[in-house]
Amino acid sequence: MVAHLDARTGTPVVAMVGGGQLSRMTHQAAIALGQSLRVLAADPAESAALVAGDVRIGEHTSLEDLVALAEGATVVTFDHEHVPTDHLHALVAAGHRVAPGPDALVHAQDKLVLRRALAAAGEPQPAWAQVDTAADVAVFAAAHGWPVVLKTPRGGYDGRGVFVVPDEAVAAELLEQHGTLLAEQRVAMVRELAAQVARSPFGQVAVYPVVETVQRDGVCNEALVPAPGLSDELATTAQEMAVRIADRLGVVGMLAVELFETADGVVVNELAMRPHNSGHWSIEGAVTSQFEQHLRAVLDYPLGSTAMTAPVVVMANVLGGDAADADWAGPGLDERIHHFMAHWPDVKLHWYGKGQRRGRKLGHVTALGDDLAEVRARAVAAARYLADGVVDPAFAFEEEHH
Numbered sequence: 001m002v003a004h005l006d007a008r009t010g011t012p013v014v015a016m017v018g019g020g021q022l023s024r025m026t027h028q029a030a031i032a033l034g035q036s037l038r039v040l041a042a043d044p045a046e047s048a049a050l051v052a053g054d055v056r057i058g059e060h061t062s063l064e065d066l067v068a069l070a071e072g073a074t075v076v077t078f079d080h081e082h083v084p085t086d087h088l089h090a091l092v093a094a095g096h097r098v099a100p101g102p103d104a105l106v107h108a109q110d111k112l113v114l115r116r117a118l119a120a121a122g123e124p125q126p127a128w129a130q131v132d133t134a135a136d137v138a139v140f141a142a143a144h145g146w147p148v149v150l151k152t153p154r155g156g157y158d159g160r161g162v163f164v165v166p167d168e169a170v171a172a173e174l175l176e177q178h179g180t181l182l183a184e185q186r187v188a189m190v191r192e193l194a195a196q197v198a199r200s201p202f203g204q205v206a207v208y209p210v211v212e213t214v215q216r217d218g219v220c221n222e223a224l225v226p227a228p229g230l231s232d233e234l235a236t237t238a239q240e241m242a243v244r245i246a247d248r249l250g251v252v253g254m255l256a257v258e259l260f261e262t263a264d265g266v267v268v269n270e271l272a273m274r275p276h277n278s279g280h281w282s283i284e285g286a287v288t289s290q291f292e293q294h295l296r297a298v299l300d301y302p303l304g305s306t307a308m309t310a311p312v313v314v315m316a317n318v319l320g321g322d323a324a325d326a327d328w329a330g331p332g333l334d335e336r337i338h339h340f341m342a343h344w345p346d347v348k349l350h351w352y353g354k355g356q357r358r359g360r361k362l363g364h365v366t367a368l369g370d371d372l373a374e375v376r377a378r379a380v381a382a383a384r385y386l387a388d389g390v391v392d393p394a395f396a397f398e399e400e401h402h
Helices: 021-032 063-070 085-093 102-109 111-121 134-144 168-178 232-249 290-298 331-343 372-388
Strands: 013-017 036-041 054-057 075-078 128-131 148-151 162-165 181-185 189-199 205-207 211-216 219-225 253-262 265-272 312-319 348-351 361-369
Touching: 013 021, 013 063, 021 036, 021 290, 036 063, 054 063, 063 075, 063 085, 075 290, 085 102, 102 111, 102 232, 102 265, 111 181, 111 232, 111 265, 128 134, 134 148, 134 168, 134 181, 148 168, 162 168, 168 181, 189 232, 189 290, 205 232, 219 372, 232 253, 232 265, 253 290, 312 372, 331 348, 331 372, 361 372
Parallel strands: 013 036, 013 075, 036 054
Antiparallel strands: 128 181, 148 162, 148 181, 189 205, 189 211, 189 253, 211 219, 219 312, 253 265, 312 361, 348 361
């Protein structure tokens, strides 16, 4: 039996920590299911806070704010992993349901914890070591070669906290600044992939097609679905690995396993235990979006179909450019959206309501079809036009149409 039903709707209350675009899109999925999503946002102007009806303003680092969020909710879940692990244990001890639980989520919070767990499970991953001194990095490099990839164990995302280090001197500077780091061998990869799986509290799983993620400067620019040219054998290997990891760690909700494809197969890069950028395509491109699936999983509802709605789907992020571009905000943005809708009527736009900043994910577009090259060209051209007003010559259109 599900406790803590909303008195107004008779359905569960899901409390999500974080007011970003993942929370915003989860809120949209909750509306269709008749559920209430309660959001903890740091600011009323955050993406989800602009649209959700039940918004609590507070900090994810405050136990008091987390307890207030959890009171009366059926389950607490996340749109980011940065909540202190001790606070989550305190919520559980107080009788609140947390999904994924702190013992699972810590593997997405702390890269050293993840590496140790994957090693114990025998899952493929890059060579790695905990390093506390420049001498430790030099020893690692002697075995695996320069450059070495150094990562902060906690707090990094979208390329932040990841450093490609050419020598011991640079390593010493980073260690002095950050303290203990994770050292990884720089993988000779073919490309980056992502395998997503949803898991319920009692182990039901639903697996999505493996996606190729196109990264630039550590940020996902595109997701190509299904990953082009990926053999059925390797796709199955990646999906089975994601299921094993979800089961072993006791994940509840969505799990994204970020992978490097190499000449020998796939190795695990990182995990995310929440809806993930690599799954945004599923809103239009799958029978059940990752956001609805996450809600189903954390509430222990039967999981939905992950079948694709078209042979090919491409998601392209709209990334912030020059903040001084006066045409981006206000009437200029509205004009761009008008032109976008007129020229790409079959490309779907998701705008996050966020302020402009270089490299920031402002929204995404999704295109569907039969031919990868054509679908990708539409998605990328539309995203670029929304970001900076540049029209690909192949997609030129007349201003006077508006």
